[in-house]
Amino acid sequence: MSEKLIEFRNVTYIYETDEEDEAPSVPALDGVNLTVSKGEFLCVLGHNGSGKSTLAKMCNAILEPTDGEVIVAGMSTKEEENGDLIRRKVGMVFQNPDNQIVATIVEDDVAFGPENLGVEPSEIRRRVDEALKAVNMYDLRLRQPHNLSGGQKQRVAIAGVLAMQTEVIVLDEPTAMLDPVGRQEVLSTIHKLNKELGITVIMVTHFMEEAVDADRVIVMNAGRIVLDGTPREVFSNTAAVKSCGLDVPQSTELCSRLGVKRTVLTAQEAVEEIIKLCGGVV
Amino acid sequence: MISEITIGQYYTGDSLLHRMDPRMKFDLTFLLVVFVFACKSFFSLALVAMFTLVAILFSSVPLKMILRSIKPIVIIILFTAVLNIIYTTGGETYFKWRSIEITEKGINTAIFMAVRIILLVVISSLLTYTTTPTSLTDAIERLLSPLSVFHIKVHTLAMMMTLALRFIPTLIEEIDRIMNAQKARGAELETGGLIARSKALVPVFIPLMVSSFRRAYELAFAMTCRCYTGGEGRTRMKQMKLRARDFLALFTVIAVIAGIFVLNHFFEAVI
Amino acid sequence: MMAPALEIKNLTHYYYKGTKNQIAAVENVSLTVEKGETLGIIGHTGSGKSTLISHFNGLLKPDEGEVIVDGKNIFENKETLRQSRFKVGLCFQYPEYQLFEETVYKDIAFGPKNMKLPSEEIDRRVQNAAKLAGVKQELLNKSPFDLSGGEKRRAAIAGVMSMEPEVLVLDEPAAGLDPAGRLDLIKMIRHYRDVTGCTVIIVSHSMEDIARIADRVCVLANAKVAMHGTVKEVYSKGDELRSMGLNVPEITRIMLMLREKGIDVPADIYSPDDAVSAVRNYIEGRRGV
Numbered sequence: 001m002s003e004k005l006i007e008f009r010n011v012t013y014i015y016e017t018d019e020e021d022e023a024p025s026v027p028a029l030d031g032v033n034l035t036v037s038k039g040e041f042l043c044v045l046g047h048n049g050s051g052k053s054t055l056a057k058m059c060n061a062i063l064e065p066t067d068g069e070v071i072v073a074g075m076s077t078k079e080e081e082n083g084d085l086i087r088r089k090v091g092m093v094f095q096n097p098d099n100q101i102v103a104t105i106v107e108d109d110v111a112f113g114p115e116n117l118g119v120e121p122s123e124i125r126r127r128v129d130e131a132l133k134a135v136n137m138y139d140l141r142l143r144q145p146h147n148l149s150g151g152q153k154q155r156v157a158i159a160g161v162l163a164m165q166t167e168v169i170v171l172d173e174p175t176a177m178l179d180p181v182g183r184q185e186v187l188s189t190i191h192k193l194n195k196e197l198g199i200t201v202i203m204v205t206h207f208m209e210e211a212v213d214a215d216r217v218i219v220m221n222a223g224r225i226v227l228d229g230t231p232r233e234v235f236s237n238t239a240a241v242k243s244c245g246l247d248v249p250q251s252t253e254l255c256s257r258l259g260v261k262r263t264v265l266t267a268q269e270a271v272e273e274i275i276k277l278c279g280g281v282v
Numbered sequence: 283m284i285s286e287i288t289i290g291q292y293y294t295g296d297s298l299l300h301r302m303d304p305r306m307k308f309d310l311t312f313l314l315v316v317f318v319f320a321c322k323s324f325f326s327l328a329l330v331a332m333f334t335l336v337a338i339l340f341s342s343v344p345l346k347m348i349l350r351s352i353k354p355i356v357i358i359i360l361f362t363a364v365l366n367i368i369y370t371t372g373g374e375t376y377f378k379w380r381s382i383e384i385t386e387k388g389i390n391t392a393i394f395m396a397v398r399i400i401l402l403v404v405i406s407s408l409l410t411y412t413t414t415p416t417s418l419t420d421a422i423e424r425l426l427s428p429l430s431v432f433h434i435k436v437h438t439l440a441m442m443m444t445l446a447l448r449f450i451p452t453l454i455e456e457i458d459r460i461m462n463a464q465k466a467r468g469a470e471l472e473t474g475g476l477i478a479r480s481k482a483l484v485p486v487f488i489p490l491m492v493s494s495f496r497r498a499y500e501l502a503f504a505m506t507c508r509c510y511t512g513g514e515g516r517t518r519m520k521q522m523k524l525r526a527r528d529f530l531a532l533f534t535v536i537a538v539i540a541g542i543f544v545l546n547h548f549f550e551a552v553i
Numbered sequence: 554m555m556a557p558a559l560e561i562k563n564l565t566h567y568y569y570k571g572t573k574n575q576i577a578a579v580e581n582v583s584l585t586v587e588k589g590e591t592l593g594i595i596g597h598t599g600s601g602k603s604t605l606i607s608h609f610n611g612l613l614k615p616d617e618g619e620v621i622v623d624g625k626n627i628f629e630n631k632e633t634l635r636q637s638r639f640k641v642g643l644c645f646q647y648p649e650y651q652l653f654e655e656t657v658y659k660d661i662a663f664g665p666k667n668m669k670l671p672s673e674e675i676d677r678r679v680q681n682a683a684k685l686a687g688v689k690q691e692l693l694n695k696s697p698f699d700l701s702g703g704e705k706r707r708a709a710i711a712g713v714m715s716m717e718p719e720v721l722v723l724d725e726p727a728a729g730l731d732p733a734g735r736l737d738l739i740k741m742i743r744h745y746r747d748v749t750g751c752t753v754i755i756v757s758h759s760m761e762d763i764a765r766i767a768d769r770v771c772v773l774a775n776a777k778v779a780m781h782g783t784v785k786e787v788y789s790k791g792d793e794l795r796s797m798g799l800n801v802p803e804i805t806r807i808m809l810m811l812r813e814k815g816i817d818v819p820a821d822i823y824s825p826d827d828a829v830s831a832v833r834n835y836i837e838g839r840r841g842v
Contacts, residue, residue: 142294180798
């Protein structure tokens with residue numbers, strides 16, 4: 001593949017516990033090796049506590065590895081002075097939309113990042129408008145965040161990262177607190193950014209359906225990467241996925257149980273395969 | 283419900299007042315508030331009232347919203363009015379019972395004071411209705427920036443204010459939610475004496491604190507991710523620029539203030 | 554005849570009542586829940602679900618209509634209102650945010666204590682609720698804030714179960730949990746229902762979760778009851794549900810698409826197991842011809 005953007009080299013991370021009597025802490029990440037290329041859409045799957053959020057926070061130097069190294073665009077996250085430079089390259093969106101919006105007006109919030117970077121006012125204006133249009137929130141730019149739906153708030157947060165013109169956007173369970181409609185809004189926005197603007201996406205989730213359209217899926221369990229490949233490759237291994245406390249998409253499960261050879265990912269594909277099973281066009 | 287409080291709330295619009303430079307609005311509000319106290323007669327007060335009315339018309343804020351901002355202080359107004367009626371004496375006596383005397387002067391003072399308080403509230407809420415909290419804190423930050431000479435961290439203070447404003451609605455919602463959850467477990471939050479009630483608030487207060495700390499932690503995290511390192515080297519998307527309309531407003535307010543003194547001079551003082 | 558566990562009669566609730574912005578959050582909703590039944594309520598965000606359930610124990614007062622618990626109108630007097638709090642146990646979304654006591658034990662005891670029960674009874678209820686909710690014995694003396702996310706959720710649910718309500722209402726009990734956690738929690742609620750025989754009402758926008766537990770489903774859309782029936786009846790109308798902004802389970806969607814193509818499988822299928830046998834049956838049926 002093309003240019004390497006993020007590289008994990010044998011990364012281990014152990015959360016420090018403040019009490020001594022605690023059992024020796026298990027590493028949240030345990031010898032992880034991973035390379036993310038430019039323009040890739042990577043989906044990180046795992047149950048709660050599998051280390052997937054820790055992995056996400058390593059990508060922009062918010063957490064430093066206890067052991068090993070994370071290299072972002074040629075810079076190690078271990079060097080203190082790289083922190084801000086790395087965060088200019090890698091933006092982050094978190095699970096709870098309420099706790100990442102800083103300003104009382106939508107467009108002011110989107111401007112927060114570029115303002116911190118010291119961008120020219122007229123240029124900030126241009127970026128903010130562009131970012132809000134990209135996430136389809138331009139018409140609501142003067143609203144107050146607390147009057148928005150969860151999906152809308154999350155799109156504002158995404159616009160805030162876009163306006164910083166980062167190369168990578170890391171999303172830590174961005175849809176976990178949303179309803180189905182909000183989830184759909186956010187997902188299609190993320191895919192659009194990846195396809196149209198070429199932004200590299202790393203999305204952490206525990207919804208299997210969300211992983212289906214990714215370029216690449218990794219499955220985490222107990223701090224390690226246990227599966228790595230295209231969605232089709234990963235979900236073909238139903239038993240391994242289930243042993244990690246996850247599910248495969250329902251379409252995949254249905255077809256594999258019906259004895260379909262091909263690994264099916266979507267409802268559409270499932271229908272095609274079942275029609276074939278039934279002896280072609282009815 | 284708590285969420286019905288309107289003081290300090292912004293009314294979305296694009297009127298002349300909305301478009302004014304927040305620094306100018308802030309200064310002029312301050313001036314007016316000070317000079318409302320300089321009004322001595324009903325006529326000078328009427329002048330300020332007229333000016334305020336015109337300002338309301340130019341603000342596109344519905345009159346209902348303005349009235350709503352007075353609602354929470356109705357009790358204070360009534361209370362001061364009663365005190366004024368009872369304690370100010372002079373002029374014609376309308377009613378007398380033991381040591382309580384209601385006089386012409388008492389009633390005049392009561393009305394005068396009530397109008398004054400209402401004007402103060404309306405003028406300041408007009409500022410908050412037409413200025414987003416962000417630009418208001420921005421304005422305060424810039425107006426106070428000379429203070430940084432004395433090593434006062436003006437930017438930090440302004441950022442704290444912005445965040446507080448941002449999270450007020452979120453926290454109000456949260457309080458509502460926690461109260462409901464505890465009431466559903468049979469907590470009685472609205473009965474009993476003062477001590478019983480404040481004790482009953484523990485189940486609301488602790489979860490609120492816990493979640494506020496969690497929010498603060500996550501927010502700090504998110505801000506770091508967006509390269510926030512304090513005020514240094516920051517730029518602003520919205521540049522503040524004084525325009526013709528701001529100077530026009532300034533001259534109008536100066537004229538009103540001059541008018542106050544002229545009217546004070548020619549008409550009898552109430553207080 | 555036995556009185557229903559909960560009866561809602563023509564309930565309407567307005568927001569901003571009396572102002573120009575008055576809007577009905579719940580409009581003329583009638584609902585009967587029999588004793589021992591499990592009802593699922595689904596609806597998109599803003600459909601009025603949360604407003605509706607807040608009436609079940611009198612947290613909100615209806616503008617019109619009645620709430621009848623166990624044959625009694627709960628707004629009849631102060632006592633009936635207070636009793637309704639304990640008869641209908643309401644567990645809101647993300648209930649872990651209600652935890653506040655020093656220990657998990659004390660927190661679960663909060664409800665029964667408010668009921669002014671004798672201490673042995675409180676102890677019995679706490680132990681029982683903890684067991685039902687799957688809170689491990691050794692956690693009871695820990696601070697609730699030291700638990701993991703999933704454990705907190707269970708402790709909080711135990712805090713409602715310990716009131717031993719006749720009707721347990723859960724708003725999105727599995728929100729934010731991973732697939733395994735979701736399944737475990739639904740299993741726990743099913744077990745609770747089977748052991749106690751209590752009436753359970755589950756509010757969710759996950760049709761998968763509702764399908765796993767409910768006998769009957771009520772669909773709310775735009776403040777009104779849009780559909781009402783057994784799980785099979787409701788889920789067979791997939792297209793209508795999708796037009797209401799609800800996600801139909803993927804399996805159901807596949808079945809509906811197959812039917813469109815002329816493959817005559819049942820429309821009311823929502824679990825992979827049923828789907829596998831439905832497709833097999835269909836294929837065998839065709840061979841038989």
